[in-house]
Amino acid sequence: MDRRHLLKNSLALGGVLGLGNGLGGCAATPPAPAPAPIKPPSTQWMDRPPLLAPIRAHTDRIFDIKVCLRPFRTKGPNLDVEHIGDAMIVHNYGHGGSGWSLSWGSADMAVQKAMSTSPRQIAVVGSGIIGLTSAITAQRAGAQVTIYTRELLPRTRSVRANGAWTPSSRIALESEAPTNFGETWEQMARMSWKNLRPYVGMRGNPITFFDHYYLSDLPEGQAAPPNPDLPPLPPPTWTGAPVRNADFAHYDERIRDLTPRTQPLPDDVNPFPAKYVRRATSLLFNFTEYGHILTSQFFAAGGKIVMRDFHSPSELAHLPEKVVINCPGFAARDWWKDKAMMPVRGQTGWLIPQPEVQYGLTYRSVQVLSKSDGVMVIALEHGDMKGYNNSDESPNRAESERAVRVIEELYSRFPAGPV
């Protein structure tokens, strides 16, 4: 980066000096060659990347490793209604790698069904991101809401996620999703986006926009050869019926208008020591602040939370509320015997927070997101299949260390000095 700036500055200086020489020259001196015209920068001022603080990627700065199972449902999220005794159960689970993103839209659909009998009281099972947003949406529709849950938000799987706007990540298998699921998904995504808007700019930054840089040493589509200085890539971790990345349904094109497109960064404004860089602007959830605000909103609207661990669906028939929105996440596989639920393991390594790092990046299948509670490092190799049908929730430190070393190597290429 310094080298680039130095190069740019020396070019500019050369131009100024050349002009001075020309003005001060005497007749005996051969005329100085005309200064080369300075090429206008490729990118307008306002779109140039700002000075970027370096990420302190070192394995001894890893202070936490979280593992989580995405509640992937091969058929897409379950929003069906069923009855147990005189209780109406509206399901709202199975959002794969998209639960934070789709939560408000999915809650809206579930609450519309739950309110069809105009109940005054509604029970919500679960206080992950799907349960909390369902509960608040039901309150906004006029119901008194009690959440029954085994764990509160900070202990749920939800807070072990990445927390970026990824509304179609592991949301269904193309072959198993209902025919019109693309439309349902689009409605969910748009409704969520609309509901997230009021949280942008709130004190504590529960939701923020940030620039994300996609770096590569090779042109797009070319795989980087293994780096001999790094441990080899871990073997694939999926088991059972083989799926391919292409088997996962993706609908992002349907909502292209919501977020800016990824743009290549020309060489003269590329601040990274990698040849090919693209930039996108995206949305990030800061779990601590966002979770705190949602919980406060729920209580402020008169919501109650009861700690309860259900062991059989029939227990729901004994709740005082006769309408129940069921948001148990991945637990639906055992509790509700939903065979379409498939665990997709994911792990995040956490480096000590760096509030000065206001961007994210992806390089050599490693993603870095700088959040208020830490710099998150995620190994992405093998794409959507990574962790498919793997329900091992124990941390694998070697995986996170390898990912951190990929980023450490990247930053070691910067010359010494401020970035």
Ligand SMILES: Cc1cc2nc3c(=O)[nH]c(=O)nc-3n(C[C@H](O)[C@H](O)[C@H](O)COP(=O)(O)OP(=O)(O)OC[C@H]3O[C@@H](n4cnc5c(N)ncnc54)[C@H](O)[C@@H]3O)c2cc1C
């Ligand atoms: C590694 C990883 C990265 C991810 N990244 C993103 C991302 O960037 N963006 C995004 O949008 N999504 C992401 N996700 C997906 C997202 O985290 C999930 O879709 C979402 O958290 C699911 O929320 P939930 O409320 O359904 O489930 P959970 O968070 O699991 O909550 C379930 C709730 O139900 C309760 N419960 C369960 N069973 C019972 C029972 N028997 N009795 C009482 N209570 C019960 C639990 O205690 C808990 O409160 C990611 C997931 C993973 C694993």
